[in-house]
Amino acid sequence: MSAPQHGYQLLETFQNPSALGRVWKLSTSQLYAVLKRLNEQAFISGEEALSPDAPPRTIYHITPSGQAQLQAWLDEAQPSPSVRRVRVECLSRLYVARLLELSISPILQRQKMSCEYKYQQLVAQREPGDSSTGSLALELEIAQMEAILGWITQIEVSSV
Numbered sequence: 001m002s003a004p005q006h007g008y009q010l011l012e013t014f015q016n017p018s019a020l021g022r023v024w025k026l027s028t029s030q031l032y033a034v035l036k037r038l039n040e041q042a043f044i045s046g047e048e049a050l051s052p053d054a055p056p057r058t059i060y061h062i063t064p065s066g067q068a069q070l071q072a073w074l075d076e077a078q079p080s081p082s083v084r085r086v087r088v089e090c091l092s093r094l095y096v097a098r099l100l101e102l103s104i105s106p107i108l109q110r111q112k113m114s115c116e117y118k119y120q121q122l123v124a125q126r127e128p129g130d131s132s133t134g135s136l137a138l139e140l141e142i143a144q145m146e147a148i149l150g151w152i153t154q155i156e157v158s159s160v
Helices: 007-015 028-040 064-074 085-097 103-124 132-159
Strands: 042-050 054-062
Touching: 007 028, 007 054, 007 085, 054 064, 064 085, 085 103, 085 132, 103 132
Parallel strands: none
Antiparallel strands: 042 054
């Protein structure tokens, strides 16, 4: 379970390659802008904490509305099948679910369904004998969906 943290601790999460460092590239200023926005939306609240050997820091806590928003994000029924969003959002969901000691299976199942649907749409667009640039781009999209579906299956098998 994750505890309240100050900005620098959160930044370390986004810089650590074992956490979200390979998923998100977030600068200090970007992180603090996001924290400010989340605070304004009442998804988090910050409390100043004094330390004898460091400057005052703001410790951020998730609010009940923030918890609800987070749960809704984790439970998204139809996550996007776009390669970029799978790489960022799906991986982030898996990270947060594990951090909160939740099962990742529902997240993977919903992502897989979304990607399978997109894959079928792409395959249906194939035109035999077409070697145009558009057809090459379509084949690349199909190959990316195949790779994502294989990746999801690999995670499902390894997390059983």
